[in-house]
Amino acid sequence: MRISARADYAVRAALQLAASRDDEPLKAEAIADAQDIPHKFLESILNDMRRGGLVLSQRGVNGGYRLAKPAETISIADVIRTMDGPLVSVRGIRPPELSYTSPADSLLPLWIALRSNVREILEGVSLADVASAQLPADVFALTNAPDAWVNP
Numbered sequence: 001m002r003i004s005a006r007a008d009y010a011v012r013a014a015l016q017l018a019a020s021r022d023d024e025p026l027k028a029e030a031i032a033d034a035q036d037i038p039h040k041f042l043e044s045i046l047n048d049m050r051r052g053g054l055v056l057s058q059r060g061v062n063g064g065y066r067l068a069k070p071a072e073t074i075s076i077a078d079v080i081r082t083m084d085g086p087l088v089s090v091r092g093i094r095p096p097e098l099s100y101t102s103p104a105d106s107l108l109p110l111w112i113a114l115r116s117n118v119r120e121i122l123e124g125v126s127l128a129d130v131a132s133a134q135l136p137a138d139v140f141a142l143t144n145a146p147d148a149w150v151n152p
Contacts, residue, residue: 001118007083009037010045011130014054014079018071018131025057025064045083052082071131077122087122088115 012035020026028046032039046065049055054074055065067074077087086094088111095111121139129135135143142148 001088001114003080004084006041006045007080009035009042010049010083011076011079012037013042013045013065014049014067014074014127015131017055017065017067018074018127020066023066024062025066027064031065049079049082054079054082067127071128072126074127075123076125076127076130077119079127080122087118 013031016031016034017026028043029039031037031046032042037045046055046057050057050065053068056068057063057065080087088095090098090111095108095115098108098111100107121142124136125139
């Protein structure tokens with residue numbers, strides 16, 4: 001699975017909004033500066049997030065962006081899907097819509113298992129979990145595998 005720069009920036013921007021303690025909206029410039037995201041790129045991302053129902057925007061001197069829902073109810077999967085579409089696809093097709101012939105028959109259940117595991121992790125972690133550094137125990141346990149980030 002590949003996380004695009006657009007999705008990574010969107011998650012980081014959403015986390016910045018989730019970590020905001022007051023109810024005041026954050027300006028795009030402040031988010032961009034805090035997360036080292038190119039401002040123009042962030043504006044486009046925030047517009048997509050607004051259209052996707054993840055953030056609200058407010059115009060004016062006291063304007064900016066805020067999360068549209070509580071951070072506890074927005075999963076990392078929600079943000080990635082808003083930016084990039086389905087979490088796992090093969091050639092742009094969702095695994096259940098694929099068909100293979102022998103000896104590749106076993107690929108379909110493999111892709112479905114991959115999709116299931118990715119969804120389980122990314123749907124099970126909210127913006128609030130990450131913003132508070134409180135990943136679910138089962139997700140955090142995966143980070144302790146000796147080869148978790150080693151190229152084979």
